[in-house]
Amino acid sequence: MTDKDNIMLEEFFKQAAQQQIEDNGFTERVMQSLPERNYVMAHRLSHLWTIFCVLVGAAIFFVFGGWQVVDGLFFGGLRMMLGWVEVFLATAPTHEITVNPWAILLLIGFVLIYLPYLTARKLSEAL
Numbered sequence: 001m002t003d004k005d006n007i008m009l010e011e012f013f014k015q016a017a018q019q020q021i022e023d024n025g026f027t028e029r030v031m032q033s034l035p036e037r038n039y040v041m042a043h044r045l046s047h048l049w050t051i052f053c054v055l056v057g058a059a060i061f062f063v064f065g066g067w068q069v070v071d072g073l074f075f076g077g078l079r080m081m082l083g084w085v086e087v088f089l090a091t092a093p094t095h096e097i098t099v100n101p102w103a104i105l106l107l108i109g110f111v112l113i114y115l116p117y118l119t120a121r122k123l124s125e126a127l
Contacts, residue, residue, distance in 0.1 A: 081108065 061067070085104060 089099065089101065
């Protein structure tokens, strides 16, 4: 859209916003006839439902062996990464370039700890 279109739309809606439509008290009668909402009870029910879903999810996780899957993924990934480090340390050092193992461990710590933390933080901000 161009600026001219935006100006025309703003003028149109400005005129529409200035119009008054008489409803002879209809809106007030409708608002008075609506039932009172008990927000405290709805808030408690929301918390109870959340707790129930978390408990059911945790039970399903343990009943169907979710912990073994997480354990296998973690230790399998750790073994694979240690294999990569071993191959790197065995093949990378030459006489011209020395490899500092502490720098490699620092890099691995950054990748394993800080990047997932940063990603989770950005995702939680977005949600």
